[in-house]
Structures are given as C-alpha cells and as structure tokens.
Amino acid sequence: MIRVSPGNELTVRLTVNEAGHTLRVDPREPLSDVLRHRLGLTGTHVGCEQGVCGCCTILFDGEPARACLVLAVQADGHEIRTVESLTQPDGGLHPLQEAFGRHHALQCGFCTPGQLMNALALLPRAASMSDDDLRGAISGQLCRCTGYTPIVDAIRTAAGDLT
Ligand code: FES
Ligand code: FES
Numbered sequence: 314m315i316r317v318s319p320g321n322e323l324t325v326r327l328t329v330n331e332a333g334h335t336l337r338v339d340p341r342e343p344l345s346d347v348l349r350h351r352l353g354l355t356g357t358h359v360g361c362e363q364g365v366c367g368c369c370t371i372l373f374d375g376e377p378a379r380a381c382l383v384l385a386v387q388a389d390g391h392e393i394r395t396v397e398s399l400t401q402p403d404g405g406l407h408p409l410q411e412a413f414g415r416h417h418a419l420q421c422g423f424c425t426p427g428q429l430m431n432a433l434a435l436l437p438r439a440a441s442m443s444d445d446d447l448r449g450a451i452s453g454q455l456c457r458c459t460g461y462t463p464i465v466d467a468i469r470t471a472a473g474d475l476t
Contacts, residue, residue: 345380370427439472
C-alpha cells in the first residue's frame with residue numbers, strides 16, 4: 314500500500330534483488346533514479362531517459378521493463394531485479410556474463426546491463442528461438458559499438474550452458 318507523507322512524498326515498499334526497502338519518493342521520481350541514487354545500484358545505466366535505448370532495463374516481477382519509464386510508486390509491492398543480482402554467491406560471473414565476455418559482446422559496456430537483463434528473461438526460451446526471433450527480441454536494446462551478432466551468440470551460448 315502507498316502512504317502519503319508530508320511534502321507530497323509517498324512511501325513505497327519494494328523488493329530489489331531479494332532485499333526489502335521502504336522509501337519515501339517523489340510521485341514523479343523514476344525507478345531508475347531510485348535504484349541508482351537511493352539504493353546505490355548504479356549498474357542500471359541511464360542513457361536516453363525516454364524509453365528508447367534500453368540501457369536501463371531491469372526485471373519487474375520477472376519481466377523486462379525500462380526503469381526510466383517506471384515511476385518508483387508503480388514499483389510499490391513489486392519485485393525488482395537489477396544487473397547486480399547476477400553476481401554469483403562466490404562472487405563470480407553469471408553464465409550469461411561469462412558468455413558475453415567469451416563472445417566479445419561488449420565494447421564500451423554502456424548498454425550491457427540492459428542487454429544482460431533483457432537476455433536473462435529470454436534464456437528459458439532462447440534455445441528454441443530462431444535467429445530472427447532472437448534478434449527481434451533484442452531489437453529494443455540499442456548498442457552503438459559492438460553490433461548484435463556477438464550478443465546473439467552470447468545469449469545462445471548461455472542458454473546452452475544452462476540447459
Ligand atoms: S534510459 Fe531508459 S530506455 Fe534509455
Ligand atoms: S557496448 Fe557500447 S553501446 Fe553497447
């Protein structure tokens with residue numbers, strides 16, 4: 314339940330990477346700002362702030378969402394997963410991250426957190442997707458320096474590693 318606080322701030326309760334948080338937020342505050350500036354989860358990158366580039370993609374109740382287009386108040390009572398959650402219990406990389414490295418699927422890395430979170434949601438069905446379908450599924454994640462073939466290869470490799 315959202316509670317109104319003095320100063321027109323709202324109190325929201327959300328779960329981020331399995332940790333519960335109660336925060337007072339401005340009604341217009343994007344979730345991307347809350348993740349980065351309040352919770353210190355700067356792995357969620359912000360590029361366009363208009364829902365175009367996909368750099369800020371997180372999982373919202375398991376589905377990819379653009380954190381710059383989600384208001385923090387809309388996340389009340391929901392489960393958020395950011396790129397930081399990919400770190401394995403021993404501090405190692407997630408198989409998807411290893412596959413990105415193996416296939417050189419990143420250069421500057423700015424788009425990579427969003428690519429990884431979108432790809433994470435695709436993994437359960439990636440092995441059975443055609444190349445065209447897989448390319449279509451990542452077409453909203455813009456990358457201006459790597460190109461998309463290595464990213465598709467990395468997703469396919471990780472999907473194979475995990476099956
Ligand atoms: S910063 Fe959110 S889509 Fe570009
Ligand atoms: S790796 Fe540079 S924008 Fe994608």
